[in-house]
Amino acid sequence: MLRGLDISDMLIIDRLELGFQPGLNVLTGETGAGKSILLDSLGFVLGWRGRADLVRQGAEQGEVTAWFDLPPGHPAHAVLEEAGLPAGDELILRRINTSDGRKTAWVNDRRCSGEVLRRLSETLVELHGQHDDRGLLNPRGHRAILDDYAGNARAIAKLREAWHALGAARKAAAAAAAEREAIAAEEEFLRHAVAELDKLDPEAGEEAALDTRRRQMQGAEKIRRDVVNAYELLGQGGAETAMGDALRWLDGVADKAEGALEGPLAALNRAMVELDEAMSGVADAIDGMSFDPYELEACEERLFAIRGLARKHDVQPDELAGCADTLRAKLDARDAGEAAQEGLEKAVRDAQALYDERATALTEKRCKAAAKLDKSVAAELAPLKMERAVFQTQLTEEPAGPEGRDAVSFTVATNPGAPAGPLGKIASGGELSRFLLALKVCLTQTQSGLTLIFDEIDRGVGGATADAVGRRLKALAAEGQVLVVTHSPQVAALGAHHWRVAKSVTKGMTTSTVTPLxxxxxxxxxxxxxxxxxxxxxxxxxxxxxxxxxxxxxxx
Structure with missing residues (x-):
């Protein structure tokens, strides 16, 4: 509930501080006195988009403060919590507009954005008038209005869950199908690659071992001839034969040399032993260097095959065995994917069925609520001297979405047999006012906590009709708060609280004042x-x- 409004330096308002009460609050005054400026100022502090030139001429800035009662459970508490703003039993909004157009806002003395103000305003104030496109005249909001009237919040939440589940199921099925198609497109390559890898059957570490063996064989081929030549020089006909002959000659004359040859003979015997060991080692080396030429060819072929496959699959040679397992797993996934795809498609069908069931149930609830609303509005139109007019809530099918498959629009026919059309286009000014009022009387039964503002909604009516308008406004205000800008004396007389808006000129400066009466x-x-x-x-x-x-x- 709006408890007060403090306005400084806005348009022709110098300074105003207004205190509002529960019930029906009426504002009256001559045309041009500044009644619309009050609404412009209130809309400014609520973050509504309106006229830009609000600052009073000659002032550096304009400022508006509004304060509201905020009982426990009021929807504004959720907005404050989400925005990280302090909350209590009172809500204070303040907004400044400088002369150069900059705007700054505070909520309970905390800086906030205009978007937060607008979200708060949706829970605090509702404006209705002949040219209002924020409320009942905006077709985009008609479905939400009907759902509020029908109490469909829980059903919509359930339907939204089903919609998201359906989307997730479709996404999973599409991703699996795309993966299967990708695997199918390369199936021939996969099967060939797996067969090729299985045939080669590479092992971890094999490439390094083959490389070492290949280098050994290539090196042995180059040095084996020199080693054999050396062995031949050491063996029979070479060093061994010469040393043997020398040893025999010296041994034959040693007893005649009176010991002079004992040392040389001993050294030769030792040399013969060392030579034998050397020859044995060289012989072993020759044996080790002996290989089948075909072995080198086979070794090179396998080494090159392993390295070629590693390049082909862009992996290290030691990773080829794992690569084969990966490719084989892809093939296995494709084979298993057909059964899995059927399961995913079934999940989509089940999710679609659940969505259809809940969407159909919601459509039925909306149809029942629409019929009930139409009947209620018709009952309200009769006292407003529009008993021949027809109000109808139309439901048409639209593409499915998280809130169902129904488009909702409020239509009217002002006379029997006349074509029905959108509420804001068919009715004249006075008729539109009464349609809006009748509709709001019916809808307000399901709403609470909103301050309702009616801007000259009684325009174009008078006499008994104006009295009926006033009585319905008063009924709306019985359990809450209604602010009415009016030119109708019948409506003004019904107000519980009355303010007069007047304009005066002092020292060449025009100002607007608001006086409680x-x-x-x-x-x-x-x-x-x-x-x-x-x-x-x-x-x-x-x-x-x-x-x-x-x-x-x-x-x-």
Missing amino acids: AAEERVDEVARMLAGDTITDAARAAAEALLNGQQGATTS
Whole structure:
């Protein structure tokens, strides 16, 4: 509930501080007095998009503060919590507009964005007028209005769950199908690659071992001839033969040399032993260097085959065995994918069935609520002298979405047999006002916590019709708060609280003032509304009768 509004330096308002009350609050005044400026200022502090030139001429900045009662459970608490803003039993909004167009906003003394203000405003205030495109005249919001009226929040939440589950199931099935198609496209390559790898059957470490063996064989081929030549020089006909002959010659004359040859003979014997060991080692080396030429060819072929496959699959040679397993797993996945795909497709069908079931149930609830709303609006139109008009809530099918498959629009036909059309295009100004009021009376039964503002919604009606409009506004205000900008004396007389908006010029400066009216002052204001600028005794008497009649109707 709006409790107060403080305005400084906005358009022709110098400084105003207004305190509002529960019930029906009426604002009256001559055309151009500044009533719309109050609504512009309230819309500014609520973050609504409106006129840009709001700062009073000559002022550096304009400022508006609004404060609201915020009982526990009010929807604004959720907005404050999500935005990380402090909350309590009072909500204070403040917004400044500098002369150069910069805007700054605070919520409970914390800086915030205009978007947060707008989200808060949706829970605090609802504006209705002949040219309002934020509320009942905006077809894009009609489905949400009908759902609020029907109490469909839980059903919509369940349907939204089903929609998201359906989307997830479709995504999983599509991804699996795409993967299967990709595998199928390369199936021939995969099967060939697996067969090729299985045939080669490479092992980890094999490439390094083959490379070592190949280098050994290539090296042995180059040095074996030199080693054999060396062996031949050491063996028979070479060093061994020469040393043997020398040893025999020396041994034959040693006893005649009186010991001079004992040392040389001993050294030769040792040399013969060393030579034998050397020859044995060289012989072993020759044996080790002996290989089948075909072995080198086979070794090279396998080594090159392993390295070639590694390059082909862009892996290290030691990773080829794992590569074969990976490719084989892809083939296995394709073979198993057909059964898995069927399971995913079944999940899509099940999710679609659940969505269809819940969407159909929601459509049925909307149809029942639409019929009920149409009947309720028709009952409200009769006292407003529009008993021949027809209001209809139309449901048409639209593409499925998270909130169902229904498009909702409010249509009217002002006379029997006349074509129905959108609410804002078919009805005239006065008719539109009454349609909006009747609709709002019906819808407000399901809403709470909103301050309702009606901007000249009684335009174009008078007499008994204006009285009926006022009584419905008063009924709306019985359990909450309604602010009405009105030119109708019948409506003004029904207000529980009355303010007069007036314009004055002081020292060449035009300013607007808002004055709360006492009982006697209300008589003069209603008389002005009845008679014009010149208030006659008859007009004053009529105003007293009108006010007394409303008070009597209130107490009876």
